[in-house]
Every structure is written in structure tokens, then in C-alpha cells.
Amino acid sequence: MKEIRVKLKERSYAIHIQSTLLDEAGALARQALGNNAHQAIILSNATVAALYGKRLQRSFTDAGFRVQRFLIGDGERYKNLQTAEALYKFLIEQQVERADVVVALGGGVVGDVAGFVAATYLRGIRFVQIPTTLLAQIDSSVGGKTGVNHALGKNLIGAFHQPALVVIDPETLRSLPPRERHAGLHEAIKYGVIKDRRLFQRIARDLDLLNGCDSEALAQLIARCCEIKARVVEQDEREGDLRRILNFGHTVGHALEAVTHYRRFLHGEAVGQGMRVAARIAERAGLLAADERQHLDEVVLRVGRLPTTKNLALRDIMKAMQRDKKAAAGRLAFVLPVTIGRVVIKTDLPLPLIRSSIKETLL
Ligand SMILES: NC(=O)c1ccc[n+]([C@@H]2O[C@H](COP(=O)([O-])OP(=O)(O)OC[C@H]3O[C@@H](n4cnc5c(N)ncnc54)[C@H](O)[C@@H]3O)[C@@H](O)[C@H]2O)c1
Structure with a gap:
């Protein structure tokens, strides 16, 4: 045990x-x-x-x-x-x-x-x-x-x-609908990107086993994710600062859920798309190497089919993010990978950079 x-x-x-x-x-x-x-x-x-x-x-x-x-x-x-x-x-x-x-x-x-x-x-x-x-x-x-x-x-x-x-x-988890399992796997990928490159690589390698509900692979994955979350929570129980890194993929993810009235995406699916956008922003801002971004993108897309984003309007997504930002002292906060395994938080990104990254990734 x-x-x-x-x-x-x-x-x-x-x-x-x-x-x-x-x-x-x-x-x-x-x-x-x-x-x-x-x-x-x-x-x-x-x-x-x-x-x-x-x-x-x-x-x-x-x-x-x-x-x-x-x-x-x-x-x-x-x-x-x-x-x-x-x-x-x-x-x-x-x-x-x-x-x-x-x-x-x-x-x-x-x-x-x-x-x-x-x-x-x-x-x-x-x-x-x-x-x-x-x-x-x-x-x-x-x-x-x-x-x-x-x-x-x-x-x-x-x-x-x-x-x-x-x-x-x-x-x-054997009885869980596959879509729910995929949504969970996106959150697992999140832990890999924010804190543990080896975890990310293991998910990429074992994706079929995980999707096939291999108990040992799942137990290992769950244990590592819980450990990462436990260590973050121990240092910042009430989300003063560090705990915010757990929001990687959530800035755009929340907006996608909101503009589709919480009906199109499971939360983890929206986070999957949000992570892809964040990685694109990081690449364009010169923080993340292109091959790292592509690797992340490829693994997220390999987890399972994501609901379409093609018919969404950029303006609505931006508005939904701005509404969310009120909760964060008036600034749009993005958790961005600098490499798979480490992230930084940026609150001063130019809006055109955000817009073009969303467009390129989702629309
Ligand atoms: N408290 C936190 O820190 C935190 C973090 C992330 C998300 N959340 C919240 O979690 C909620 C989403 O949780 P969720 O994704 O587990 O959704 P959920 O609780 O709605 O469960 C998803 C579906 O799976 C079914 N289900 C559950 N276990 C099953 C099983 N073993 N076999 C078959 N079916 C099963 C449920 O009945 C439900 O229909 C949201 O409300 C979100 O806000 C909270």
C-alpha cells in the first residue's frame, strides 16, 4: 500500500x-x-x-x-x-x-x-x-x-x-466512462508540467496502460500526483502564492467552460486545451523551446478526443478571462512552462500575444 x-x-x-x-x-x-x-x-x-x-x-x-x-x-x-x-x-x-x-x-x-x-x-x-x-x-x-x-x-x-x-x-476507475478518465489524465499531465518532468514522460510512455486501467500504472500515477499536491498544499494551504501553480491551464480552461455554459467540456478537457494555449504563449514569449511545446501539445492531444473549439469567438473567450481576472487583483495571470517540469507565473503579458496564441491553438 x-x-x-x-x-x-x-x-x-x-x-x-x-x-x-x-x-x-x-x-x-x-x-x-x-x-x-x-x-x-x-x-x-x-x-x-x-x-x-x-x-x-x-x-x-x-x-x-x-x-x-x-x-x-x-x-x-x-x-x-x-x-x-x-x-x-x-x-x-x-x-x-x-x-x-x-x-x-x-x-x-x-x-x-x-x-x-x-x-x-x-x-x-x-x-x-x-x-x-x-x-x-x-x-x-x-x-x-x-x-x-x-x-x-x-x-x-x-x-x-x-x-x-x-x-x-x-x-x-474501471467503471469510469473513458471521457471522465481522459479528463483526469489532463490534470495528471498538469502535475508533470508544473513539477515533475519524469512524471510527464511516464504518462506519455504509459498512456495506453493508463487508458486501459492498468491498476499498477494508475496507482503509481495517483501516488505521484497526490504527493505533488500534498507538498504544494503543505507550503501554501490557503493559496497565498505557490498553490497558484496548480492553476496551470486554468486561465483559458475556465474561460472555455464559461463561454460554453459548462456544457461542452469536462473540466479536465478544458484544462487540456488551456495547457496547450499556455504553452503556446510561453513559446511566443521566448520562455519555452519550440520542441518542448510540441511535445506537450502532442501528449495532450493523444490522451483522447477533445471537444471542438473551432466555432468559439475569440472575443468571448477574452471577455470570460477578463471577468475571471477580477478575482486576481485586476490582472490576467498565466502559469507558463519554462520547460516541462517547471513553471513561472506571469501577470504582465501583452494582450495581442494572448490573443494570437489562443487563435493559433484553438480557433
Ligand atoms: N476541491 C477541489 O480542490 C477541487 C479540485 C478540482 C475540481 N473540483 C470539483 O470537482 C468537481 C468535478 O469532479 P469530477 O470530475 O469527479 O466530477 P463528478 O463528481 O461529477 O463525477 C463525474 C461523473 O462520474 C460518475 N462517477 C464517479 N465515480 C465513478 C465510478 N467509479 N464509476 C462510474 N462512474 C463514476 C459520477 O456519478 C459523475 O456522473 C467539480 O465540481 C469541481 O469544481 C474540486
Whole structure:
């Protein structure tokens, strides 16, 4: 079993990664939470619960928890305050106490809602992440960002609340639709580009194995990505500075999601396109060698087919980025690779350079 520790003083926790670990999640939770946790509320959706709910429930029951299940709707549109409110009501009705635990079984949507409710119910109770999408296993389950969407924007309501434990079973990815797996692989490529050239090369080499759900290849990939995220979060838990490098590919990625009303791209797919644009900007700005840019481009495109961007308007993409920039002190911030494995953050790029790079890459 691979174990990675996220060291954040009294908020430290372990990430465990291994095939069939789902069956041991209860025992691991018991170890992490101690004997004063009596109730475990498993939060999931119907899709994931049908696949893994029973096994997880058994494992928690065997570890001495009184287990209840609460299912939310499947999809980003259920990541909202109404869903959170329904869960608060359930927790109150079940008399869930401070020492009890919420267990998130599912992708990033389930994890974000579970974490947010756990952060706020009774001023904070513990929660365990059992992520079942590749994106959640390498990204959203680690780091303590939790939250829900508001009608006026994504992830606007939230809290930092670290999980008490993360249990990752790569076997659960076998049932994941290929498109979701590809989206996760784009986020994995992101880690390679920002911090680890060898990881990037391994993804390029093992792409077929990863796409074919080879458990060992996936476990290794997940472990390395979690390790990178853990080290970044340890140094910058609340995204003061360093954590911003995790946004590589996201400046344009977010804009692509927004201009297509979150209907065309999975998040990871938009990040894939965003990374291609960022690399093009870096090349044109003289920061990245042409062959490095081409290599990145080739690997991103080899992961799987990306939704088309051809019919989008440059003006709309630019506008969407400008709207996003308000959140970043009025400047467009780009994370740019200087080589595969190292990035810098630039906030003073000329707009024509950005425009022409988007045009050349996407339109
Ligand atoms: N908190 C963070 O740091 C952070 C980071 C990145 C993304 N996010 C959030 O994560 C969310 C996206 O997460 P996601 O990509 O996991 O999407 P998701 O949670 O919607 O899951 C994608 C789909 O896969 C299904 N699914 C999940 N596991 C499955 C399995 N093993 N087999 C078959 N189907 C399965 C789900 O039911 C869903 O339909 C977004 O809301 C995003 O804002 C949060």
C-alpha cells in the first residue's frame, strides 16, 4: 500500500492508495478517527452507490460504525446550497455529533459537498474522502478546498477544511466512462508540467496502460500526483502564492467552460486545451523551446478526443478571462512552462500575444 502524509500540524492526514482498498476503508477510518466516532454518514450519488455503496457500507459496519447513507443527485448542478441543506437536515435528524464522520464516496461533486457540510455542521466535524474519479483521486480529494456553486458562479461558497483521511482504490476507475478518465489524465499531465518532468514522460510512455486501467500504472500515477499536491498544499494551504501553480491551464480552461455554459467540456478537457494555449504563449514569449511545446501539445492531444473549439469567438473567450481576472487583483495571470517540469507565473503579458496564441491553438 502506498501512503502519503499531508503534514499540516494538527490537520495532518494520510492518503492511502491501493487496489481493493475500498474493503479496508472502515478499518482505516477507525484507526484515523479513534473510538469516539460512532456514526458514519456515507454521502454518494445513485450511480456510484450502486457500484460501490454496499462494499463500503459493509467495511464501515465491520469497523464498528453505525452507518447511514445519503444520496444526492448526480451532476455538477446538484453541487449547491439546496443539496447542502438537505444533508444538514439529515445529519440533524440522525443526531450526528461532533465526533462522528461524513464519508464522501464519489467524484469531486460529492467530495466538495461532503467537505463543505462537514466544515460547517456543528462548526466542523470530520470527514473522509473516498474518491472514485481520476480527477478526484489526484486532485479534489486532497488539499481541503470544499464548497458549492452559487447561481452566479462556480465554487463561490466554500471553506478550507482538510479531510481526516483519504482512501483511494484505483480499481474503482474501471467503471469510469473513458471521457471522465481522459479528463483526469489532463490534470495528471498538469502535475508533470508544473513539477515533475519524469512524471510527464511516464504518462506519455504509459498512456495506453493508463487508458486501459492498468491498476499498477494508475496507482503509481495517483501516488505521484497526490504527493505533488500534498507538498504544494503543505507550503501554501490557503493559496497565498505557490498553490497558484496548480492553476496551470486554468486561465483559458475556465474561460472555455464559461463561454460554453459548462456544457461542452469536462473540466479536465478544458484544462487540456488551456495547457496547450499556455504553452503556446510561453513559446511566443521566448520562455519555452519550440520542441518542448510540441511535445506537450502532442501528449495532450493523444490522451483522447477533445471537444471542438473551432466555432468559439475569440472575443468571448477574452471577455470570460477578463471577468475571471477580477478575482486576481485586476490582472490576467498565466502559469507558463519554462520547460516541462517547471513553471513561472506571469501577470504582465501583452494582450495581442494572448490573443494570437489562443487563435493559433484553438480557433
Ligand atoms: N476541491 C477541489 O480542490 C477541487 C479540485 C478540482 C475540481 N473540483 C470539483 O470537482 C468537481 C468535478 O469532479 P469530477 O470530475 O469527479 O466530477 P463528478 O463528481 O461529477 O463525477 C463525474 C461523473 O462520474 C460518475 N462517477 C464517479 N465515480 C465513478 C465510478 N467509479 N464509476 C462510474 N462512474 C463514476 C459520477 O456519478 C459523475 O456522473 C467539480 O465540481 C469541481 O469544481 C474540486
